Amino acid sequence: MPGPAPDERMRPEGRRNSQGIRVDPEAEVTHEPRQAVLSALVKHRPGVLSEVSGLFSRRQFNIESLTVGPTSDENIARMTILIEEPEPGIEQAKKQLQKLVPVISVMELEPEAVRRELALIKVGGEKPDDVNAVAEMYDGQAVDASTDSVTVEVTGSKQKIDAAVEAFRQFDVQEIVRTGAAALERGPTTLDKDD
Amino acid sequence: MSERASVPAEDEQADDESTEEQAPVTTGAQSVVRALENAGAEYIFGVQGGAIMPVYDALYDSDITHVTMAHEQGASHAADAYGIVTGDPGVCFATSGPGATNLVTGIADASMDSDPMIALTGQVPTDFVGNDAFQETDTVGITQPITKESYFANHSDTVGNDVSEAFALADAGRQGPTLVDLPKDVTQGETDVEPMAPSTPDTYDVPEEADDEAVQEAADVLADADRPVILAGGGVIKADASNALREFAMEYEIPVITTMPGIGSFPEDHELSLEWAGMHGTGYANMAITNTDCMLAIGTRFDDRLTGGVDSFAPDADLVHVDIDPAEISKNVYADYPLVGDARAVLRQLFDAMPRAPDADEWREQCQDWKVEFPMTYEMPDDEPLKPQYVVETFSDVTPDDTIVCTGVGQHQMWASQFWEYTEPRTWVSSHGLGTMGYGVPAAIGAKLAAPDQEVVCFDGDGSFLMTVQGLSVAVRENLDITYVILNNEAVGMVRQWQDGFYEGRRMASEYPWIPQFDKLAEAFGARGFRLEEAEDVEDTIQAARDYDGPSVIDAHIDPGENVFPMVPSGGDNGLFALEEDHLEML
Numbered sequence: 001m002p003g004p005a006p007d008e009r010m011r012p013e014g015r016r017n018s019q020g021i022r023v024d025p026e027a028e029v030t031h032e033p034r035q036a037v038l039s040a041l042v043k044h045r046p047g048v049l050s051e052v053s054g055l056f057s058r059r060q061f062n063i064e065s066l067t068v069g070p071t072s073d074e075n076i077a078r079m080t081i082l083i084e085e086p087e088p089g090i091e092q093a094k095k096q097l098q099k100l101v102p103v104i105s106v107m108e109l110e111p112e113a114v115r116r117e118l119a120l121i122k123v124g125g126e127k128p129d130d131v132n133a134v135a136e137m138y139d140g141q142a143v144d145a146s147t148d149s150v151t152v153e154v155t156g157s158k159q160k161i162d163a164a165v166e167a168f169r170q171f172d173v174q175e176i177v178r179t180g181a182a183a184l185e186r187g188p189t190t191l192d193k194d195d
Numbered sequence: 196m197s198e199r200a201s202v203p204a205e206d207e208q209a210d211d212e213s214t215e216e217q218a219p220v221t222t223g224a225q226s227v228v229r230a231l232e233n234a235g236a237e238y239i240f241g242v243q244g245g246a247i248m249p250v251y252d253a254l255y256d257s258d259i260t261h262v263t264m265a266h267e268q269g270a271s272h273a274a275d276a277y278g279i280v281t282g283d284p285g286v287c288f289a290t291s292g293p294g295a296t297n298l299v300t301g302i303a304d305a306s307m308d309s310d311p312m313i314a315l316t317g318q319v320p321t322d323f324v325g326n327d328a329f330q331e332t333d334t335v336g337i338t339q340p341i342t343k344e345s346y347f348a349n350h351s352d353t354v355g356n357d358v359s360e361a362f363a364l365a366d367a368g369r370q371g372p373t374l375v376d377l378p379k380d381v382t383q384g385e386t387d388v389e390p391m392a393p394s395t396p397d398t399y400d401v402p403e404e405a406d407d408e409a410v411q412e413a414a415d416v417l418a419d420a421d422r423p424v425i426l427a428g429g430g431v432i433k434a435d436a437s438n439a440l441r442e443f444a445m446e447y448e449i450p451v452i453t454t455m456p457g458i459g460s461f462p463e464d465h466e467l468s469l470e471w472a473g474m475h476g477t478g479y480a481n482m483a484i485t486n487t488d489c490m491l492a493i494g495t496r497f498d499d500r501l502t503g504g505v506d507s508f509a510p511d512a513d514l515v516h517v518d519i520d521p522a523e524i525s526k527n528v529y530a531d532y533p534l535v536g537d538a539r540a541v542l543r544q545l546f547d548a549m550p551r552a553p554d555a556d557e558w559r560e561q562c563q564d565w566k567v568e569f570p571m572t573y574e575m576p577d578d579e580p581l582k583p584q585y586v587v588e589t590f591s592d593v594t595p596d597d598t599i600v601c602t603g604v605g606q607h608q609m610w611a612s613q614f615w616e617y618t619e620p621r622t623w624v625s626s627h628g629l630g631t632m633g634y635g636v637p638a639a640i641g642a643k644l645a646a647p648d649q650e651v652v653c654f655d656g657d658g659s660f661l662m663t664v665q666g667l668s669v670a671v672r673e674n675l676d677i678t679y680v681i682l683n684n685e686a687v688g689m690v691r692q693w694q695d696g697f698y699e700g701r702r703m704a705s706e707y708p709w710i711p712q713f714d715k716l717a718e719a720f721g722a723r724g725f726r727l728e729e730a731e732d733v734e735d736t737i738q739a740a741r742d743y744d745g746p747s748v749i750d751a752h753i754d755p756g757e758n759v760f761p762m763v764p765s766g767g768d769n770g771l772f773a774l775e776e777d778h779l780e781m782l
Contacts, residue, residue, distance in 0.1 A: 006507070009770065010422065010486045014511025020497070020528035022510070043398070047347070051339055058340055088525060095522035101344040101364070104398050 065180025226355030244290020247317030271301020292330030307628025355390025429456025430494015478569025603659025633662030
């Protein structure tokens with residue numbers, strides 16, 4: 001004889017959602033995915049990038065971009081990682097990241113943190129003046145020109161780059177390359193290197 | 196936890212007058228061995244090979260005992276079991292390429308179960324790395340996801356430090372495996388740099404006590420509970436917190452459920468014990484989990500084999516979760532009261548913070564009633580065929596409390612955990628998270644060397660035993676007094692059980708009609724072999740095997756129709772368990 005059915009239990013109304021969170025039957029809570037910017041200081045040594053990217057893929061965290069580069073301390077690199085996850089996932093990603101041995105410190109940046117991306121857009125060289133005009137609209141500039149092509153550089157927020165890329169479609173776009181985001185908190189807040 | 200790690204190497208050398216002055220190191224390989232000596236390693240389980248030969252050469256002059264295993268997988272499982280039984284990292288060696296890849300299963304196993312282990316692998320010389328050289332493989336790349344950290348040693352001067360750090364890291368905080376990959380030129384290269392004393396990386400923090408306010412809040416909730424339970428996981432044993440758990444539970448009279456890795460953390464013969472919960476856990480433990488209003492969970496990661504579907508797991512419980520790894524908090528089940536810290540330290544804090552014992556007389560009675568309502572039983576026909584549960588139970592009855600039980604993975608593992616009575620920590624040595632068939636034979640070797648004065652029994656299945664049977668040659672050579680009991684049903688029984696239950700009895704690749712005669716196979720290896728078929732012979736056969744001074748193998752031909760119950764189907768509701776085959780259809 002199996003155990004009694006749920007409605008015969010001491011508190012039959014008790015229940016959790018699929019994320020293991022106990023829910024009030026009157027007010028079901030669901031967590032929508034949101035975008036988060038994680039900034040991490042890591043030891044600058046071989047293998048760190050693969051360790052971090054491997055973590056995100058094997059735990060199925062939805063990663064939008066990852067940038068890595070040196071800091072003022074040559075032994076330390078900074079990674080900026082954009083993820084899109086429901087709430088428990090973001091917290092979990094932070095904690096799993098912190099657990100990696102080469103990771104020194106991790107924080108989630110405020111939504112209003114300074115975020116910059118860069119795009120290089122190569123278009124046909126037929127209308128260089130028109131290309132320049134559009135580039136100026138997005139604070140961009142031509143960085144290379146030949147008889148057949150013009151390459152324009154644009155930096156800014158993701159939205160601005162999206163708009164710039166869209167605007168350049170009126171020309172003969174030959175190639176586009178975009179970076180992920182680099183981001184820093186506004187104000188005096190910094191990541192602790194001694195963590 | 197890592198008492199050894201805090202002892203500087205210089206002191207150890209200076210204070211220990213019994214050993215002669217250690218010669219200064221001259222090569223990277225000697226520095227590797229010195230680092231292991233400084234860390235207190237007594238045994239290494241390994242297999243020789245080209246790229247690791249310099250390290251073996253340095254071992255020639257060391258007091259560390261090397262146990263040559265028959266296969267690298269066995270080396271990693273033996274080291275894992277050694278780590279479980281002693282609490283200190285087990286050490287395994289393998290060469291590059293196939294040696295390293297053969298270790299992988301055991302490393303992954305240690306990772307899933309947080310067992311302390313350090314693996315050292317040979318690697319092709321640095322100049323050859325990346326060229327697809329003979330026996331080259333990207334060992335660090337392969338093992339990074341299944342270790343706490345994998346190190347690539349890049350210089351003879353620092354290779355000893357890499358090993359020291361890896362050893363300390365395996366032992367510190369939430370234990371687990373680490374690996375150091377050793378290119379041949381690095382170990383062969385000259386150096387006079389002595390390795391540093393074992394110490395963890397500067398980026399690695401180990402929490403001790405939990406926040407006092409959070410502890411007080413949790414204690415208040417627990418004291419107010421009507422239906423409290425403790426869920427003790429493997430972390431309780433890893434933190435040497437079994438005594439603290441016993442004191443806490445007995446003082447405040449709170450029923451205790453363990454997870455499978457937590458078996459032995461609380462004595463199963465105590466009235467407050469509900470034994471272990473989960474897919475094949477006791478009905479009473481699963482009932483208590485399903486009906487509790489406050490669960491104190493300690494050192495558990497809420498594996499799906501424990502929780503079933505999380506939506507129905509402890510659905511009405513305030514959850515207090517104690518864990519040393521912050522990443523386990525709210526990973527699978529949301530913790531209302533997270534307490535990050537060492538299990539023993541936090542249990543002591545909770546003990547002091549409890550305002551009173553919970554008023555739970557009625558609840559404790561209810562738990563006792565469930566023991567009566569859903570007892571752990573099996574049918575024991577007077578004659579044929581032999582029941583596996585009877586073999587386990589009989590063995591349990593005649594052996595001392597500190598007997599160590601090792602297992603493979605499958606039905607036999609469940610019967611060994613259900614029908615043996617565990618009362619002491621570090622007496623249950625099994626593969627939980629990874630579920631590695633073949634774990635048993637080499638694990639028993641590691642366990643016996645870790646605890647030579649304790650009796651070691653290994654229950655195995657016919658399928659599981661065959662996967663690592665070559666390890667028997669090691670047990671014979673080392674004359675290890677281990678009793679292997681094969682609960683032989685001529686099948687991969689657990690798979691067959693699922694095929695019968697969930698795949699309409701379509702037994703694809705689960706039956707072994709070609710199984711060898713294990714008693715004769717044992718004799719061929721030089722062990723004693725016994726064939727057991729009748730219930731009336733069980734006691735005598737066990738006695739004869741125990742009396743034999745050396746490894747023995749009992750090939751117990753059990754009822755092939757016997758399946759494991761109770762059972763909560765995968766992803767199911769713990770409160771709805773099948774006690775027999777027919778119940779599965781009702782769930």
